[in-house]
Amino acid sequence: MKxxxxxxxxxxxxxxxxxxxxxxxxxxLGRNNEGVSLIRLTMxxxxxxxxxxxxxxxxxxxxxxxxxxxxxxxxxxxxxxxGLAESWEISDDGLEYTFHLRDDxxxxxxxxxxxxxxxxxxxxxxxxxxxxxxxxxxxxITAIETPDEYTVILNLSEPxxxxxxxxxxxxxxxxxxxxxxxxxxxxxxxxxxYTPGQRIVLEKNDEYYDESRxxxxxxxxxxxxxxxxAIVTALQSGQLDMAQVTGSDAxxxxxxFTIHSNPQNMVCLFALNNAIEPFNDIxxxxxxxxxxxxxxxxxxxxxxYATRLDSNFSPVMASYYNSDVENFYPYDPEKAIExxxxxxxxxxxxxxxxxxxxxxxxxxTAQIIAEDLKAVGIxxxxxxxxxxxxxxxxxxxxxxETTIIGLTGxxxxxxxxxxxxxxxxxxxxxxxxxxxxxxxxxxxxETDENKxxxxxxxxxxxLTEDAACVWTCDPNLVIAMRSDLKGYKSYPxxxxxxxxxxxxx
Amino acid sequence: xxxxxxxxSFLIGSIILFMMLALLVISFFHTPYDVTAMDLANKLAKxxxxxxxxTDQFGRDILSRVMKGIEVSLLIGFMAVSSGLLFGLLIGSxxxxxxxxxxxxxxxxxxxxxxxxxxxxxxxxxxVFGNGLLNTIIALSVxxxxxxxxxxxxxxxxxxxxxxVKAERIRGAGSLRIMxxxxxxxxxxELSATASLSFASAIMSEAGLSYLGLGMxxxxxxxxxxxxxxxxxxxxxxWYVLIPTITIALLVIAFNLIxxxxxxxxxGVK
Numbered sequence: 001m002k003x004x005x006x007x008x009x010x011x012x013x014x015x016x017x018x019x020x021x022x023x024x025x026x027x028x029l030g031r032n033n034e035g036v037s038l039i040r041l042t043m044x045x046x047x048x049x050x051x052x053x054x055x056x057x058x059x060x061x062x063x064x065x066x067x068x069x070x071x072x073x074x075x076x077x078x079x080x081x082x083g084l085a086e087s088w089e090i091s092d093d094g095l096e097y098t099f100h101l102r103d104d105x106x107x108x109x110x111x112x113x114x115x116x117x118x119x120x121x122x123x124x125x126x127x128x129x130x131x132x133x134x135x136x137x138x139x140x141i142t143a144i145e146t147p148d149e150y151t152v153i154l155n156l157s158e159p160x161x162x163x164x165x166x167x168x169x170x171x172x173x174x175x176x177x178x179x180x181x182x183x184x185x186x187x188x189x190x191x192x193x194y195t196p197g198q199r200i201v202l203e204k205n206d207e208y209y210d211e212s213r214x215x216x217x218x219x220x221x222x223x224x225x226x227x228x229x230a231i232v233t234a235l236q237s238g239q240l241d242m243a244q245v246t247g248s249d250a251x252x253x254x255x256x257f258t259i260h261s262n263p264q265n266m267v268c269l270f271a272l273n274n275a276i277e278p279f280n281d282i283x284x285x286x287x288x289x290x291x292x293x294x295x296x297x298x299x300x301x302x303x304x305y306a307t308r309l310d311s312n313f314s315p316v317m318a319s320y321y322n323s324d325v326e327n328f329y330p331y332d333p334e335k336a337i338e339x340x341x342x343x344x345x346x347x348x349x350x351x352x353x354x355x356x357x358x359x360x361x362x363x364x365t366a367q368i369i370a371e372d373l374k375a376v377g378i379x380x381x382x383x384x385x386x387x388x389x390x391x392x393x394x395x396x397x398x399x400x401e402t403t404i405i406g407l408t409g410x411x412x413x414x415x416x417x418x419x420x421x422x423x424x425x426x427x428x429x430x431x432x433x434x435x436x437x438x439x440x441x442x443x444x445x446e447t448d449e450n451k452x453x454x455x456x457x458x459x460x461x462x463l464t465e466d467a468a469c470v471w472t473c474d475p476n477l478v479i480a481m482r483s484d485l486k487g488y489k490s491y492p493x494x495x496x497x498x499x500x501x502x503x504x505x
Numbered sequence: 506x507x508x509x510x511x512x513x514s515f516l517i518g519s520i521i522l523f524m525m526l527a528l529l530v531i532s533f534f535h536t537p538y539d540v541t542a543m544d545l546a547n548k549l550a551k552x553x554x555x556x557x558x559x560t561d562q563f564g565r566d567i568l569s570r571v572m573k574g575i576e577v578s579l580l581i582g583f584m585a586v587s588s589g590l591l592f593g594l595l596i597g598s599x600x601x602x603x604x605x606x607x608x609x610x611x612x613x614x615x616x617x618x619x620x621x622x623x624x625x626x627x628x629x630x631x632x633v634f635g636n637g638l639l640n641t642i643i644a645l646s647v648x649x650x651x652x653x654x655x656x657x658x659x660x661x662x663x664x665x666x667x668x669x670v671k672a673e674r675i676r677g678a679g680s681l682r683i684m685x686x687x688x689x690x691x692x693x694x695e696l697s698a699t700a701s702l703s704f705a706s707a708i709m710s711e712a713g714l715s716y717l718g719l720g721m722x723x724x725x726x727x728x729x730x731x732x733x734x735x736x737x738x739x740x741x742x743x744w745y746v747l748i749p750t751i752t753i754a755l756l757v758i759a760f761n762l763i764x765x766x767x768x769x770x771x772x773g774v775k
Contacts, residue, residue, distance in 0.1 A: 229739055248562075252740045300545050300563050357718030360737055364562065367724045371543050371563075384636065384718035 036218040037503060039485070041242040041496065042225045043200070050194060051179040052170035053124050053134045058408065058494035063200060063222050065495045067108075068170025068185035071099050071118065071152075078265070078317050078411055078492040080164060084113065084171055084186060085152075094159030094447050097167075101150040104209045107173050108190035115146040120174040122154065137166050159445045161452055162412040188215045188499035199223045202498065216487075216502035235480055242481040242501075247305030250478045257480040262490035263307040263316040264477035265409025267416070268362075270353075270369055270470035272402050275430035278351075279402070283343035285467035289329035291336035291376045292369055297472050301364035306473035311460040312407075313416060314474040316492045320413040322457035325464040336376045348377030351401045354394055357384035362404040365472060369404070398428040406475065411493050413456040414444060420463060431468045508770065515766025521759035528572050529579055538566035540573045541724045549742040559744050562734065567745065570726040571752055577727045578756060581638070582707040585645035586700055589707075592646070593653020594689075594696070600654070601661025602684050612658070615651045623648040624710050631719045641720045645710055649703045656699055660692035694771045701764030705757045712753050728753050 047060040052068045055061065073083035085099035105113040126141035127133035133141070140160060145153040156163065170185055183191040186209075189202040200222045204215040223240070225231050232249050234240040235257065250259045270292065272279040279285060298306045307315060311325040340348065355366045363384065370380040380402075385393070394400045410416050418424050421440050422432040436459060443455035463469075481488060489500045510516050537557070544564035552559045558567040600611040618626065627644035634640050664670060665688070673683050714720030715729030723730055731749040739746050 228737070232740060246737060248737055248741055296543075296545050300543070300548065360734065363718075363723060364734070367541075367563065368543065370724060371541060374541075382722050382724065384722055386632075386718075 037216075038219045038221065039217045039241045039498070039501060040221045040223065040239065042223050042231055042240060042244065043496075044224075044226045044244065046197065046224055047194070047200065049180055050183045050191070052172070052183075052185075054180065062494040062496045063202075064170075064183065064185075065187070066189040066202060066220075066498045067183050067187045067191050068172070069187045070168035070170055071101075072164065072168050074165075074168060074411060074491065074493065076489055076491055077319065079319065080168075083168065084118070085167075088164075090164070090447065092447075094161070094445065095156045097154040097156070097163070099152045099154070099167075101152065102209060103150050105186050106207055106209075107184050107186055108205060109173060109184045110207075111173050113171070113173075113186060114149045115152045117174045118152045118171055119144050119146050120176075121169075121171045122152070125169055134169075135166075137162070159447070161444055161446055162414045165412045168411075188213055189220060192219075197224060208499075213499050215499040217498065220498050241485055242479060245478055245480045247303030247476070247478055250305065250480060251303060253480045256483065258483050258485070258488075260479040260481065260488050260490065261305050261476040263314050263474040263492075264490075265314045265316045265492035266474050267309060267312050267314060267407040267409075268306075268365070268405070268472045268475060269309075269312070269407070270365070270402060270404050270472060271429055272469055273398070273400055273428075273430055274432070274468060275398075276401065278343070278345060278349055281343050282467060283339045284345065285469075286329065287336040287339035287343070287376070288373070288378075289467050289470050290332045290339065291378070292372045292470055292472075293331045294472055295331070296372070297365050297368050300368050301361050302473065302475050305476040305478050307476065308473050309471040311464040311471055312420065312469070313413070313456075313460045314409065314492070316409075316474065317413060317416075320453050320456045322460040324457075325460055328464050329467070333372075333376050340376065340378075345377075348379065350379035350381065352381045352383050354383050354385055354390065354400045354403045356387050356390040356405070358387050359406070361475065362406070365404050369470075395426060395428055398430055400428075404472075409492055413453075414440070417456060417459050417463075420468060429468060431463075431466070433462060433466060436462050509766070512766045512770055514762045514769065518759045518762030518764075518766060521755055522763065525575055525579070525756060525759065529576050532569075532572035532576050536566075536569035536572050538569045540565065540569050540726050542566075549738060549745065551742075552744060558748050559742065561731070561745055562738060567731075567748055570731060571728070571748055573726040574728040574731060574749065575752065575756070577721060577725065578708045578711060578753075581642055581645065581711045582704045582760075584642045585649055585707045585711075586704050588642070588646040589649025589703060590653050590696065590700055593650045594657050596650070597654035597657025598661050598684050598689070601658035602665050602680065602688070604662070604665075608658075611654075615654050618647075619651045619655075623706070624713055627710060627714060628717075628719060631714065636714075636719050636722065638721065641711060641714060644714075645707050648710065649707060652699060652703060653696065656695055657692065660695060661688055664688045664691060694767065698764050698767035698771060701760050701767060705760035705764065708753065708756050708760070 045059045048057040049055040071085040072080045086102050087100045089098045122144050123129035126138045133139045140156045142157045143155040188208045190205045192201040192203050194200045202220045208214050231243045315321045353366045366382045373380045394403050420431045446452040484504045487500045487502050489497045547564040550560040600608045630644040712729035715727040716733045721727035728749045735746040
């Protein structure tokens with residue numbers, strides 16, 4: 001026994017030494033040996049690419065958005081604010097976007113930013129110079145004009161109210177081709193180094209044009225770590241200043257760390273295949289909504305770190321969120337039994353919940369749902385599948401009975417709600433409502449922002465009234481930070497805003 | 506029998522196994538709580554009088570779940586080892602007794618099977634045929650067959666030309682009779698040691714597969730599932746992780762000790 005203990009101690013010492021090599025400072029004010037203020041944080045996965053036009057991973061974007069900036073930026077409510085463009089006009093037919101650029105922006109390389117850089121960037125983004133747009137949302141760009149040094153006009157082939165939000169994609173210097181290895185942007189932090197499998201290092205951009213968004217901490221080291229227990233250990237031993245943690249770990253860390261818990265614009269749901277029996281009967285779907293206790297899911301599977309949802313929309317997108325859907329189906333097993341009886345399922349029925357095995361929280365949710373449904377006479381079996389199998393069978397082919405999944409957030413309501421349009425390729429719910437399709441199409445070309453919001457609110461109500469799925473919650477993004485680190489801002493999109501953070505002296 | 510229990514490995518292994526079997530028998534008739542009944546107000550409760558080993562993340566009683574978990578482990582282990590033994594014995598005895606071209610072909614197949622790590626083989630089978638109780642048992646028995654086939658074959662090859670077999674043959678005994686009433690009893694002790702060791706590895710593999718989500722499916726109480734669920738609560742509820750871990754370890758140690766003991770008494774090299 002003693003030998004084992006000694007061995008364990010030795011292993012622990014060795015591993016902690018290995019980590020210390022990179023970040024030798026654990027001093028109280030987050031300064032390294034040269035007196036430079038430092039923040040050490042984590043990202044859960046390896047960056048897919050540092051090139052903003054190749055990368056699609058949200059983990060990568062959360063970090064690189066500190067380096068790259070677009071014509072527009074977004075604030076904490078997900079609203080669009082001026083970025084590299086200080087203002088813009090949209091023509092009445094929605095086909096011509098005119099951006100007026102700032103004249104005081106320099107790239108990290110020292111070059112001055114003007115319309116030529118933006119034109120060069122958008123030629124790549126739209127595929128006009130490469131033949132292939134970086135995403136289908138940019139395929140409608142037909143021409144890019146630069147009437148003067150600080151004006152850019154983008155011409156579209158068809159109106160798309162969600163287009164403006166897309167122009168937050170990063171701008172790079174004209175003619176620059178090394179973004180994948182040495183990213184150059186205009187953001188408040190500049191890229192220093194990337195060691196694959198280990199970390200990304202960023203440093204404050206002292207030449208940043210906007211005082212209010214200027215960074216305070218000199219250097220940021222972002223470690224690629226996904227193991228939850230390793231992250232907690234690193235936080236507790238002072239090797240990390242800030243990290244994303246699970247709700248369960250937050251319950252332990254909250255004694256010594258500041259915990260920030262905010263909805264992250266994700267939609268977790270118990271998805272039903274609306275095309276098959278018995279889920280093609282609205283009474284059955286409503287019964288399921290009444291039979292499931294969402295508070296139990298939030299407490300049992302997310303330790304309370306989640307926000308209840310009743311439609312396919314997170315309240316974090318405040319300007320588009322319809323609060324009328326809240327508690328539309330309160331927990332009421334009696335009513336569920338009644339509805340099932342009405343639908344002709346007096347003895348209940350049985351079905352399978354297909355759950356991706358790599359998400360323990362979804363597996364836990366499934367178990368709570370199965371237990372709740374048992375109480376109203378429905379037998380739900382759980383089938384764990386690998387992520388790849390889930391993507392193929394459920395997401396791509398829509399071949400399943402029910403599943404549990406989290407839909408990642410988008411900044412534009414169209415991209416969130418389009419998942420339920422009947423002819424959308426990934427409508428794996430097989431939801432089909434002509435009125436819903438019509439409203440979404442209307443909203444797509446509606447340029448009046450208020451009318452557009454109204455349409456999206458109506459769409460959320462339709463989904464809830466139809467009980468298309470059982471929406472459960474938006475799991476909060478839980479961040480643990482050392483207690484002297486302040487200024488944390490949360491966004492409805494993956495973005496770790498380094499410039500907002502500062503140490504309290 | 507006394508000879509067996511004077512061997513310390515065998516004795517300790519048997520005692521542990523006996524305790525586990527006692528829990529198993531009790532679990533048939535009674536568990537303190539329903540294994541799937543949730544009580545969220547009581548989640549992750551420390552061991553106490555109401556919940557002897559505490560509760561899990563849904564407030565389910567861990568003791569009840571471990572009792573049923575042992576049942577699952579032993580059931581799967583038993584089914585996998587016995588069918589592995591049966592097929593291994595048949596394949597190995599024919600292959601070893603008759604030799605020749607048949608033996609060559611069979612042994613090439615067995616070698617191919619053995620070239621894959623056992624769990625990988627089981628994972629492949631489950632990926633193709635889907636998960637669940639029956640498929641887990643089938644996968645684990647396929648995993649066990651090669652080991653039994655090899656041991657049986659070598660036993661038969663050694664004995665098929667020995668004097669007592671020749672004598673039987675001259676007396677006119679048929680091949681099947683020689684194989685199963687004369688040669689088989691001579692390798693039973695070796696097979697039983699292997700069976701015990703295979704039992705240990707079957708329990709481990711089942712826990713491993715369930716841990717990966719490939720074996721038993723939640724909410725059924727497999728020790729592997731408990732372990733994978735518990736790891737998220739390592740800091741808050743360390744006992745929750747420890748209990749299934751210790752149970753798996755005890756089961757595996759018990760069968761390994763018994764297997765070792767049997768081998769020692771057979772004059773094995775161990």
